[in-house]
Amino acid sequence: MPDLRGQFYTDMLGICIVLMICLSAVHSQFPRACTTEAAFRTKTCCPLWKDNSPCGSLSGRGRCRDWTPLRRNKIPQVNDDRLDWPRFYYENSCECHGNYSGFDCGDCKHGYFGDKCDRKKMIIRREIRELSFLEKKRLFSYLALAKTTKSKDFVVLITGDRHHRETYRFIDASLYDVFAWMHYYAMKPILINNTFDLIKNFAHQGPAFPGWHRLAILFLERQIQMMTGDDDFAIPYYDWRGEKNCSICTDDLLGNNNAQGILTPYSHFSFWKAICSGFNYPDAYCPTADTEYKMERLHRKPGTTPYALNMPTFLDVENTLKLKEFDTPPFNETSLLSFRNALEGFLAPDGVTLKRSMHNLIHIYLGGTMSQIPISSNDPIFILHHSYVDKIFEQWIAKYNASPSAYPENNEFGQSPTDCITPFFPCYQNKDFIRKSTEFGYRYSVYNDKE
Template sequence: MIALCVFFILCCNLVQGQFPRACVTDQALKSKTCCPPWRDGSPCGSTSGRGKCRDWVVNVELSFIRERQYDDDRLNWPRFYFDKTCECFGNYSGHNCGDCMPGYFGDKCDRKKTVIRKEIRELSFLERKRFFSYLLLAKSTKSKDFVILTTGDRHHKDTYKFVDVTIYNLFSWIHYISIKPILRNGTFDSTTNYAHGGPAFPGWHRLGLFFLERQIQLMTGDEDFALPYYDWRGEENCSICTDDYLGESHGQGFLSKYSHFATWKSICSGYNYDDSYCPGADDENNMQILYRKPGVHPTVRRFPSFKDVEDTLKLTNFDSPPYDRLARRSFRNALEGFLRPDGETLGRSMHNLVHIYFGGTMSEVPISSNDPMFILHHCYIDKIVEVWLTRHNATRDVYPVNDQPGQGPRECSTPYFPCYLNKDLLHRSTKFGYTYSKYQQM
């Protein structure tokens, strides 16, 4: 029986996702080594000069883990499971150095390309149909490289197992597992997680988006593909909640039968238990149908305004002590939506308001990424981050030293693979192979 594993690569190159198939064998787990061979037959493509297998090097001072008695398997990623992983050279990347860094293509990863993410209403009819077709393909195509962890009990390794998953469900599962409560001294702490409520929020979601974008590029062979975004500023109603776009809602919020996503089911829905990792991941019969209820929440009936976005962009500190949901004068906290755009008043705003406005699956945070609206929303959040970095001439150095678990500047963004340090995700987007259109003034 395959035992538990989780992994990461040393090099800070292209993100690929969790659990390479090649690293869930008995031999790999026993040796604590995740250095799969490339097509030349050598580990990490070493014979061809693509990379090498090497010992993990600790990137961060983790004394606070001992002091606070954290024992979560996702913390100190990936040392908990693997002592050796691939370090890829140059523009090479991937779990076996067989892929390229973001924005690079070709057998030698020497062709640089920057794709343009457009507002979804900018897309031509054919571009829009291509996007929907690719999403449907990603939802139905099993990942050839990765599997996911599913377990009924986080405390006992003999209950852990791996299952196949589609490309889109892999993306959704990564979001789900990152925000499970953190295990501390044998109990679960829900005050923070690896993707929200701290300075890692913008970069963690940026990473997820270009992971999915790259997986779709590889799946289709379309190097020009880019995810679209939804500029929701000032909208009184959701203008893309139609069957021509993301789908019209009927009845209890289920999507119209004419919607592209009418039959979609949400992986890990119905299994939001603190002590388990998505035990029903391979059982579609127990998954919820995707649903959406835009504008029916009793207190959230509008999108953030143009002024809300502009005021948020004026905040000069990327983040501020205590680097959590109570931070004031913090661009990150205002953008995430625990702080209002005035920078002083704690309260729901921006990103959080949009999730609440949509209701349904989007408002159930652990499974919200199952709704393709999540992609469009977070691409726009990422565009706001990019505008802020440009306006304030900011670099990755603005990422603060902090003691939030998994959110330190030199910690790996959990649970992605290979390792991206949290602070390195504040590079400009062109470094990762994409940029944004200039739809409406910002």
Template sequence: MLAVFLLLVLCTGTTYSQYPRICTTPEALQSRTCCPVWKDGSVCGSKSHRGLCLPWVKPNSYISGYNDERLYWPIGYYDYTCECLGTYGGFDCGDCAYGYHGDDCQHRQKPLPRREIRDLSFVERKRFFSYLALAKITKSKDYVILYTGNRFHQNTYQFLDATIYDLASWIHYYSMKPVIENNTFDYSVNYAHQGPAFPGWHRLLLLFLEKQIQILSGDEDFRIPYYDWSKDKNCTICDDDFVGSSDPDGNVGKLSHFSSWKVICSGFNYEDAYCRVAAHPHQMETLLRKPGADPNSNNIPTEEDVKNTLKFTAFDTEPFTRKSKQSFRNALEGTT
């Protein structure tokens, strides 16, 4: 059950449990308070009944011995944070919860079906890739990322700027670093994979990126498309019209939308550091992609695999890890 707790603890809030820029000032960190003042002049928009600045209390199921700042978020950094009311959301309750919009966050967003990327028109596809490119070069106004020289020494922690797309990449990277237990690394669990949080965590991450791009572009109808690979024998969108071709060494095609992209946390992947390259952008590696080259995942799941996965009636089963049997979640991850 330990794995269940570790993997679910961040599932519902991890994309908001990053680092708001306004809460990484020396004053905020010293006071251990992340309750920004909203535009009505009150913390968390309390005068407008948007939210309250409340203390975080360690749960009854508190596990001693884990000195990992991501566990029981945000207790590693903050004792007080905004708790948003009703359909309000965001680190300062100045935003709306997913699915709502408007100044008072009382209007439901119109449902728009997600579309298969190959069903997009040429213009729609170009718009999608242009939005990604814009997110890749536009610095996030609201969030920063964490860089560390050594995870065990907070005096090496630094908060750095990142673009909107790199922020989303970093969130996933951050969740995958090994958990620290009694000053040693525990590789058996992480915060995004190999446990019950897997589907919901990744959905929240995509919703976060999608919303950031909606704000950036001013296009509230923007939706991230999906790729239905169930009827393909290989990656049919791995060409320069879509996500990019690649040579045997993994270099992305020069005519691809992604040919010049750099990867923010690639390389120097030391277990005791966070995203060391982020402090030295000139050291960032170019994007590499080798579809099918991983011997543990060298083919695309078939339509039959999808049908078999959907037959499982239990969302997850003990021990709630990659060893789970008859588990929909584990089958979805491809380990059953």
């Protein structure tokens, strides 16, 4: 990659990652208020709310609860800092009442707004090509702001050696980079008995896949709403069914690229860089996050991968929706007759042929940053892609009137029905996202008359 240290964007983004918080033997992340020495010593993440009480208890928002009785049994010798999230680090954390939510109960549940979280609101996620000129301008302005605005609530974890927690430290990151880092962090191989399982992670290749990504999009959407004060903001989707090429890969939308795959200077995202890029070894977490000039610029090469020359068809989506079982044993990338595995794209829509399809095929087709799955969330086309994947998930839920009971019991680490989704606060259980999107305050538009 070329050295871009002199670029304007380097100067602009640099201010977002100057401040570092160095902690000795610290092995968790996210809520800034819970990355203190006292929080880790007491294993407590119950920040004071505005009423100066933990979790807003004096105002009835929540309480500080001991979760250790719910600790998962029979966890093997643990080296991985994400197993049994978040109890591995915080035995005490906030339990929020009513419609309150957030790591300190200072926010509202998805779909609720207002100081008392008593205002229910439904937003509509629309296909990006349905947006007006001004709506597109707002979208790109908000994304630029998210990329350049330091998160006031969250920090990210970096380390040079996952075997030695004295190397762990936290740094500031922009709001969008926090989101991108979450995907990277959840995707790192699981470390058990000092051995990395290069296949297993917490966000893919198992029944947690649809819910993990649904929650991630909800997180970014809500953070942008709070950052801008715009409760009407909704992340759009990209309906890629039957596309012969990436029709939104233009400079007025998600960006065109040159022959080398670098986004053109006229793209909204031409100077975006990918946090955690350039270093994807299993034994480290994002060690280049505090060295901005070492990060790669976003790049794409749509339609140039020989085995991914086309995107999924209308029929592919229809056939995927015919699979009634949410997931099937062995609950991994070899599961047959599994809606989850076909949607994720390790299984063809016929339900019996193991091949790349659907979600995975889009990542491969787009190439570049999107094809480097751990860091793919750095490319904003990721959120449009996953918003559409979520729409298909929503159609499946509606078709079969599915509920949390459809989530199967399994022994995959981090993917059981009651496991907390890594690394979100408060604890969201995997099974709870097999619910209609209207319960989370959003729905999807109908786009294209073949739908």
